[in-house]
Amino acid sequence: MSEPLSPQEIRELAAGYVLGDLTSAETEAFQGLLHELPALKVEVTALQETLAMMPYGLDDVEPEGGLRSQILSAAKAEFSSPTSVSLPPQPSTPTFKRSRLPWIMSTTAAGLALVCGLATLRLGNQVRTLQAQYSPSELTVAGDPWSGLRNLLQDHHQSLQNPDGPVDFVVSQPDEIPDLLQGFQTTVAALPLLPDHQGKLLGGSNCQLGDAEGLRLTYQLETDQTVSAYQLVLAEEEFPELQSAHLSLQQPDGTGIVLWRDENYLYAVVAELPTAELQTLAYAIEGI
Amino acid sequence: MEHETDGSLVARLWEGELSALGILYDRYGSLVYGIAIKGLRRVAEAEDLTQEIFLSLMRTRSYQPHRGSLASYLTTLTRSRVIDRLRAQSTQYKYLNQWHQSQTVVDADTPMQHITQQEKRAIVREALTTLKAQQREVLELSYYEGQSQRDIAERLGVPLGTVKSWARRGLLQLRKQLDLLKEDLS
Numbered sequence: 001m002s003e004p005l006s007p008q009e010i011r012e013l014a015a016g017y018v019l020g021d022l023t024s025a026e027t028e029a030f031q032g033l034l035h036e037l038p039a040l041k042v043e044v045t046a047l048q049e050t051l052a053m054m055p056y057g058l059d060d061v062e063p064e065g066g067l068r069s070q071i072l073s074a075a076k077a078e079f080s081s082p083t084s085v086s087l088p089p090q091p092s093t094p095t096f097k098r099s100r101l102p103w104i105m106s107t108t109a110a111g112l113a114l115v116c117g118l119a120t121l122r123l124g125n126q127v128r129t130l131q132a133q134y135s136p137s138e139l140t141v142a143g144d145p146w147s148g149l150r151n152l153l154q155d156h157h158q159s160l161q162n163p164d165g166p167v168d169f170v171v172s173q174p175d176e177i178p179d180l181l182q183g184f185q186t187t188v189a190a191l192p193l194l195p196d197h198q199g200k201l202l203g204g205s206n207c208q209l210g211d212a213e214g215l216r217l218t219y220q221l222e223t224d225q226t227v228s229a230y231q232l233v234l235a236e237e238e239f240p241e242l243q244s245a246h247l248s249l250q251q252p253d254g255t256g257i258v259l260w261r262d263e264n265y266l267y268a269v270v271a272e273l274p275t276a277e278l279q280t281l282a283y284a285i286e287g288i
Numbered sequence: 289m290e291h292e293t294d295g296s297l298v299a300r301l302w303e304g305e306l307s308a309l310g311i312l313y314d315r316y317g318s319l320v321y322g323i324a325i326k327g328l329r330r331v332a333e334a335e336d337l338t339q340e341i342f343l344s345l346m347r348t349r350s351y352q353p354h355r356g357s358l359a360s361y362l363t364t365l366t367r368s369r370v371i372d373r374l375r376a377q378s379t380q381y382k383y384l385n386q387w388h389q390s391q392t393v394v395d396a397d398t399p400m401q402h403i404t405q406q407e408k409r410a411i412v413r414e415a416l417t418t419l420k421a422q423q424r425e426v427l428e429l430s431y432y433e434g435q436s437q438r439d440i441a442e443r444l445g446v447p448l449g450t451v452k453s454w455a456r457r458g459l460l461q462l463r464k465q466l467d468l469l470k471e472d473l474s
Contacts (some may be wrong), residue, residue: 012460015457019430054427054432058322071338075343119315218444246419276348
């Protein structure tokens with residue numbers, strides 16, 4: 001990367017950036033180029049737009065005629081019972097298989113309500129999709145309740161109440177973050193970064209939540225809401241048993257959490273926001 | 289009501305007018321279902337997800353017209369839910385290839401929003417035919433199924449660098465062709 005890159009090489013890096021396939025060295029180089037060449041952002045946007053056009057290239061596939069009326073009926077049913085817990089439609093045939101029941105349903109759950117949007121659980125001999133409420137104590141690690149939830153909520157609230165502000169250090173660019181963290185090693189690519197247009201990055205902080213070490217990035221949304229985004233390292237045996245790609249929790253005071261993980265880290269976003277908005281932020285951080 | 293904007297229809301839907309949902313389904317049901325069946329491959333699952341997407345549009349009220357077109361919102365949402373389901377089904381939790389930017393707003397103010405869905409379909413299909421078969425395959429596996437390029441390399445039995453090269457050049461080629469076709473259209 002020491003020699004200047006040709007325009008074609010820069011274009012390919014931009015494509016790789018949009019496709020998310022840059023190595024960490026290429027990412028560093030490309031972020032440098034983005035600073036040097038403002039026009040490159042236009043190229044990135046154009047490539048993102050191109051990628052977003054992909055579905056229009058699919059063959060015309062018309063769903064069965066009955067689907068339209070099925071959707072309208074489901075919508076009508078929801079309108080007519082607005083106070084009921086919203087349950088996604090049952091699949092017309094059991095299409096998912098889960099190997100075990102990660103949490104036991106509780107009808108008396110108080111406090112946090114865990115909404116498992118897409119989780120599909122095997123209940124008895126039936127497979128069903130459900131969105132229901134769980135007690136946080138039923139989010140488990142090796143059968144024991146996962147204590148990290150309480151730690152996450154406490155950390156988020158304490159950061160908001162900190163008279164010195166919610167962050168340990170202020171940054172203007174994400175690539176400054178790894179060097180400002182004390183002890184915790186990470187790469188820029190692994191950070192829980194929210195696209196600029198969705199939230200202003202205020203800064204970051206080291207975190208120690210129980211045994212979990214990591215960081216918290218703090219964002220301010222256009223609506224002035226403050227969002228904490230966590231990246232935590234846990235020993236494999238400490239990971240809570242997430243059977244859905246995203247798990248969302250909503251506390252009665254309005255604080256919500258969305259959790260997800262990859263091979264290396266547990267991620268979470270915490271804010272005083274409805275579940276749907278938090279999920280949108282989580283998807284944006286994941287870049288999907 | 290034939291020319292009623294998507295934004296107006298969504299507003300009516302949120303006020304409880306189910307007829308608006310019917311019109312929105314007529315406009316975008318095929319597009320949503322197409323993405324769902326491409327990734328999930330099973331009719332029952334694709335129908336289930338299509339229903340979930342439209343009910344989600346009604347329930348969550350997270351669509352913001354000023355941030356992008358409804359088509360873009362629905363395609364992005366559908367794609368991410370497809371990948372979410374594929375990941376949830378996976379026996380081994382696999383790291384999803386990162387997509388660095390949300391695509392929910394990329395067409396907020398571009399010429400592409402002023403052409404019809406049929407015109408978009410026509411030019412994207414034509415542009416895709418100019419890609420090499422491998423370029424298209426890699427882009428599709430990555431886009432619709434969220435497969436990492438490492439997984440794609442294993443699946444196709446080629447080096448990772450080759451997959452990256454196919455994907456990057458495929459995307460650049462697609463962009464170039466779309467630009468040319470858009471010029472022809474205007």
